Amino acid sequence: MAVATVSTQSGAKPKRSRSQFAQAWRRYRRNYLAVGGLIWVIIFLIAGIIGPWIAPYSYSHTDFLNVNSPPTWQHIMGTDNLGHDMYSEILWSIRFALEIAFGATLVSFVIGIVLGLWAGMKGGIVDQIIMRLVDFMGAFPTFFFDLLLVVKFGRGMGPILMAIGITGWAGYARLIRGLVLSMRKGDMVEAATALGASQMHIARRYLLPNVMNQMAVSLAFGIPNDLTVMAGLSIVGMGLRPPMPSFGNLVAQAGSMMLGFPWMMYFPAGIFALTLLSYLFMADGLSEALNPRGGD
């Protein structure tokens, strides 16, 4: 018996010479759009981190002598109707967008994991209640709830982050519950239970690592979604309060002045569109690289 086990292991070993991560990266690298998306996302992240230091002006600095100026050497992306330097505004809005998108995704992800794991492991009435709640959140666009929450709690960074976060968990909870349910029936869990492992231990040690891949993909799709919602709130006039720049504010503001001063739209709308595209291409590439079963 022991001999047989050893021989199968040594027989299987040469095949898995590379780690799972390296294999995924090899598959990812073949998708040029995904690699391009990743590069832009990294640039965007760096700009978000160092942006406030390299921005030539503060976001609330107004240059009254150069109001509505087209791009010049002094203001390389022009200025808006109050004389804000567009380049600085964009750098700051990258920072705010990243903070809110990452924070909100984290919040909804944590809520989703907790509720999904709970529903999946416990079953019964808890499962019923949580899934009804998920259906309820899924049936209406969460944008409406976001609006209501922002009205209630104000238009600052924290309230918007929380509003987007606590309405966006339904998808994560559903995903994780489904994964847990599909695995609870598996041999692995049965074996662990037979060995006397506690439920908490099983969840942490066996279930979580297995769902990591799919969670990474859903996170990659979740961040651009939160970016969109955040900008959408600004379009309706319920986003970050005006002295703070955000892509939604910039686009909405430029939208009303576009026919006279079109350069106000080029940069914010262009960069925002490019960023969302990059995130989506990256997420798409990630889901193909991490999930090689759909190999056609």
Add this chain to the structure above:
Amino acid sequence: MAILKYLIKRVVAMIIMISAVIAIGYVMMYYTPGGFFTASNIASALGPLAAQNPQLYQQILRDFQERYGLNYPLWHQILLYIWHSLTFNFGYSMQNPSIKIMTTLHTAFPISCMLAFGSIVLALIVGIPLGIIAAIKRNTWVDYTASTVAISGQAIPAFVTAALLVLLFGVVIQGVLPVNGWGGPGHQILPTPGQAVLPIVSLGLGTIGVVAKYVRNSLVDIMRQDHIRTAQAKGVRYWRIVMKHGVRNSLTAMITVIGPAFAFTIVGTIWVEQIFSIPGLGQVLSTAFTNDDFPLAITSIFILAALISIMNLLVDISYSLMDPRVKLE
């Protein structure tokens, strides 16, 4: 009879769900600091004198609270509000106390419906052929281009597409299509054909992506099945196989995509109406929210939520009618 029972069940569930939405909205609005009847708002409506005279101010405040039922206990207000909403008796908005909300909706609602349904129809007309072509030319540059376009349409939200379209038609090539407005003197609801093009296109791009991707994937799956091989062996012509055996089967299931796509489109409508300054429900909702006009805000959310629920119900029913294997439950 089964369908009648199912309908009743669904409608009851829908009413409960929408009531919950209204109740949540109402409670949040109720506890919002500030509110509409602040001293500055009354002062701007009646002149600073009214705000300075405390008695008159209190009197006006009381009158207003009575008018909007704000003097009842909260639970009573909520039930009253839900009942009034469900019977389409929305009362008056706070900004225009003399104009019924229903009157506002009479022009705003059809406009938003036109936008939403127009964009869905556009998405079907463009998305289905795009998906079919991508599936037939699977794994060629045609497929990759179509998939990339589909992802782009989904990724970029409607307001950015709308803004870029305005940039294109308002600045780069001027005078081809009007870039804002809706209707004109004498016809408030119906737009001129040119006015409708850009909003509907910018709304539809996202749905085109969804539809094309769905048709492509399901058609690729179906083309691998046995009945297709049988048809090929029989010597049926290629296009006939694709259209009759493939596309028809993939389209029945595609109706399930329409429900979520519609909800997505409704939110897009709100944004697009802002960019193109179209006086639809989105515009109503946005002004209501920015001015703390609670009745109008909750009513517009109610209308949109009801529209989405009804659309979901219709999708489910028509799916079961088109595909006899699907059981309603």
